[in-house]
Amino acid sequence: MATNAASNADDTMLQWVTFRLENETYGINVMQVQEVLRYTEIAPVPGAPAYVLGIINLRGNVVTVIDTRNRFGLQPDEITDNTRIVIIEADKHVVGILVDAVAEVVYLRQSEIETAPNVGNEESAKFIQGVCNKNDQLLILVDLDKLLTGQEWAEMDDF
Amino acid sequence: MKKGRGDDDKQDINPQKDLQDYVDFMFFDDLAPKIKVEKVKTVTENVKSAEVNPASVTPEKFKTAKNKQKSVLTPSSPLKPASISSLQSNSLNIPPSVPQTQNQLHKHTVKKNLPLHKEKVQSRLRNAESLERKLVRERVKNLTQGMRQTAEAEQTQKTKVQAGEKVKPAVGAKAAIEEPLPVINHPDKPASIISLPVQEGAPASGSIEPAQYQVWCENGRPQWAQDAFECLLFKVAGLTMAVPLVELGSIYPITDELTAIFGQADWFIGLMSTNAGNIRTVNTAKIVMPERYDDEFLDNIGYVISINGYDWGLAVDCVDKAITLEPEAVRWRTSRSKRPWLAGTVVEYMCALFDVQAMAQMLGQSDRHLSH
Structure with a gap:
């Protein structure tokens, strides 16, 4: 009994916000999500890297929006009614990520998360924290802190 | 006078x-x-x-x-x-x-009896025909009964399979080669999974063992090819290939799209969610013949063949049949540095024989999560 209780304590339950991108479902830790916005006009920033779409005005604060498709190495797609900007906090920076749609919040145990394959030489593979089966669906869990490197996070303050 | x-x-x-x-x-x-x-x-x-x-x-x-x-x-x-x-x-x-002579009499008698003979012959012919028809009818009846029994047996087997009863896989018997591969029901998916023999003592699917290249025997053959062994034939981009059954896990029909994961090598198609875990599906055509690769292959893949003991799976066009091969029927490769996955070539079927263990180890080494 005591062993079971201990193992349950170790096996923490986490909440994940899921979003859709290129017909796949991704999950990000709910604790890093501040809010979800409908798509608004994004002001491009001259000289910014390709993965930076631009900036938005969020209640008087300037928030940099990252092109998630570009960062994940996916092809660009059109903006739709389902397109959302998810405001997240990662590495002590508040940024927005553009996604095709936001789905739901799911509960996952730590033990349910499996290691994702990491084959090839693409750097983007390091963003993936793991994979998990939920509701007959395979979730790809993203580690937002690794979405950008330390230097790249530092550059976010310059926009 | x-x-x-x-x-x-x-x-x-x-x-x-x-x-x-x-x-x-x-x-x-x-x-x-x-x-x-x-x-x-x-x-x-x-x-x-x-x-x-x-x-x-x-x-x-x-x-x-x-x-x-x-x-x-x-x-x-x-x-x-x-x-x-x-x-x-x-x-x-x-x-x-x-008639004046005996010969004429004989001819006459024959002529007279000719209609009777004809009638006799015709009646015998009629009897023979009716007997033949009867025999044919009986044969057809037997055949129909046999077919009906076979259909009933198949139906019973299907019913058993649908009920989730696991069917013993056809392994070891040469007579069972032509039989269709056994099918077990997948509780989550409507499509069926074809079960293959699982090696006892093999590591559970989902966990990747450290890379240990199989050591072939002194006679230049792998351990599983010391005697006659069974192989499964499948097609990859139109090319027939064979894998030894003892090294295979399961065959999963692709019903849904595989979950693609960004940032992976181009030969990695995606993850396939199964009861046994997530199968890392690789683009077999790209690995086997990159110089002749065409993206059409991805449109035609129908099955994923998982490797026994590993969570890797090979995407293939279609699964053909199981065959029994004698070790002498294979031209075993002596140098395996260039294509370690190639165990040899089967001359009779003009196909490549996979060394799936070597391939799985090769794939495992390419995973940075595992290699570090």
Whole structure:
């Protein structure tokens, strides 16, 4: 009994916000999500890297929006009614990520998360924290802190 | 000069000549038939009187007449032809003709009996045909019954399979090669999973063992190819390939799209979610023949063959059949540095034989999560 209780304590339950991108479902830790916005006009920033779409005005604060498709190495797609900007906090920076749609919040145990394959030489593979089966669906869990490197996070303050 | 009565009598009276003339008269050839015909006519009239109207001939009467004919006619009797002729002419309406010799008599008899023979032969033919038809009917009936029983057996097997009953895989018996691969029901997906033999003591699917390249035996063959072994044939981009059954896990039909994961190598297609875990599906065509690769392959893939003991799976077009191979039927590779996944070539089927263990280890080494 005591062993079971201990193992349950170790096996923490986490909440994940899921979003859709290129017909796949991704999950990000709910604790890093501040809010979800409908798509608004994004002001491009001259000289910014390709993965930076631009900036938005969020209640008087300037928030940099990252092109998630570009960062994940996916092809660009059109903006739709389902397109959302998810405001997240990662590495002590508040940024927005553009996604095709936001789905739901799911509960996952730590033990349910499996290691994702990491084959090839693409750097983007390091963003993936793991994979998990939920509701007959395979979730790809993203580690937002690794979405950008330390230097790249530092550059976010310059926009 | 007038002859006197006494002279004529003297000249005419010659007892010897008269006797000779009488004998000639009685036995001379030219005269004999006339007498015989006279006798025949008499006998024929007698027989005629015993005959009945030809129109009302019954078998009994015909038999009686025939018996009479037999009693009258003897082989040496000169009356025989005439009697037959009279019988024929009266009872069978055959124009009266009197055969004079034995040969003619034989021909005549044959001619007379020809319709009877024909009828007999025809009746025998009819019997044979009916017997043949009966045999054919019985054979067809047996075949139909056999087919019905087979269909029932298949139906029963399907029912068992649908009920989730695990069917023993066809391994080891050569006779079972042509049988379809057993199918078990997938509780989550409507499509079926084809189960293959699982090696005892193999690591559970989902965990990748450290890379340990299999050591081949001294005879240049892997351990599983020391005796006859079974292989599964499948097609990759139209190319037939074979894998030993002992090294295979399961065959999963692709019903949904695989979950693609960004940032992976181009030969990685995605993850396939199964009950046994997530199968890391690789683009077999790209690994096997990158120089001839066409993206159309991704549109045609139908199955994922998982490797026993690893969570890697090979995407293939279609699964063909299982075959039994003798080790001598394979040209085993001696140098395996360039393509470690190639164990050899099967000459009979003109296909490559996979060393799936080597391939799985090769794939495992390429995973940075595992290699570090």
